[in-house]
Amino acid sequence: MRILIVEDDREAASYIRKGLRESGHVADHAGDGEEGLEMARAAEYDVLVVDRMMPRMDGLSMVAALRADDDRTPVLILSALGEVDDRVEGLKAGGDDYLVKPYAFAELLARVEALARRRDPDTVRTKLVVGDLEMDLLARTVVREGEDILLQPREFRLLEFLMKHSGQVVTRTMLLEKVWDYHFDPQTNVIDVHISRLRSKIDKPFPRSLLHTVRGAGYRLQA
Amino acid sequence: MRILIVEDDREAASYIRKGLRESGHVADHAGDGEEGLEMARAAEYDVLVVDRMMPRMDGLSMVAALRADDDRTPVLILSALGEVDDRVEGLKAGGDDYLVKPYAFAELLARVEALARRRDPDTVRTKLVVGDLEMDLLARTVVREGEDILLQPREFRLLEFLMKHSGQVVTRTMLLEKVWDYHFDPQTNVIDVHISRLRSKIDKPFPRSLLHTVRGAGYRLQA
DNA sequence: TACCATCTGTAATGTTATTGTAATGTTTGA
């Protein structure tokens, strides 16, 4: 995600920037409202994080100017003021959310991501990618190294779930609930069998395997 | 909740501590900034309550040092000074909230709990860090100095427990109950064996060891 | 209806990794 931070306090800005980058986003920085307006007009950002009080042009004026241009990029306003009236003022100026200093970075991150999600109704991911393995949810196809792989419906659901949680361990209980809709332990080895079948299709024909067993815990899909 | 009180006035400290404990929290105490910094680095706290003026290292310097480490644990600063400028200074140093003496304990409690809640509204702690040792609970991975470390399930549980109580002595009885689900003494050396195996993986290959024996008491994981 | 193909779960069997035990060695503190 591309995020523009408009904040005159360089220290605060670099702190936010660093945190956003660590969470996998691209973050630019403008030092005041005028510069921020210019940058926001020049490039497409997914979210703007705007300090309320700044030299030259304050945050609210900047947002108002942007909205006058018909730019609807979501804006999170940062402010040291916390009164209800200030909050209302901030939202009236065109802000989409309002965060009062001091705030925890985790909260800023959560709000920024919420704003972005709100914009395009939860960014319907239609393609999943893990390493050289790709799944197209609409076409219901799976490809690895350019080779088409045919999966049975249950195998497809299983792989979809694993791909959506790639890098994380997925437990047997999670699989039973999310892939089989079982809410009890069937006392059989259904999972083992399907994992085995899936492996024979997505891993066996290729040099590097993606589906790893984490003994005592579950399975992990990882490049 | 785990809270660290950094306060040189022992009487004040024990008062706060007692109150926090009565509210169901675990509260540790450090007598000055240096000790506080050390303890905060060694263990994971949910909130730090830091007195502003202390011998050796004052509260603001301590918080600044912590932030320089990229430690974002929420900090409530206690101070006898009440001017607006002091408050700003406190927040600039990296404090998250500021409470002026004299205060009512109820207010301190409210603020501490608010800070903890604000930190992650719904995010569960998924990563544990002790020194250069990191554990990702979702991915079920352990890394030290950038090296991946493979652990057996029981070793993983053991280390997870030690990391969650880092800086504290963990007794054999605690380990038997929480890692083995034994509620009796198996009269064997299971723990010794597993501690040994864990050490050979997380400590032996590295210059500084983290897992220390506390003779007659148990073990302590500390940077 | 009968036929066929496809999909999925079960169960039997094979394989491997993990864990506790016990034997033995080492350190520590009184």
Place this chain on the structure above:
DNA sequence: TCAAACATTACAATAACATTACAGATGGTA
């Protein structure tokens, strides 16, 4: 210096996982 506490090692039992074959269910088609 001695006993207790802790550390290390090897090994065998067993629990966890993998694979295969098979059979019931389902749905389409003549």
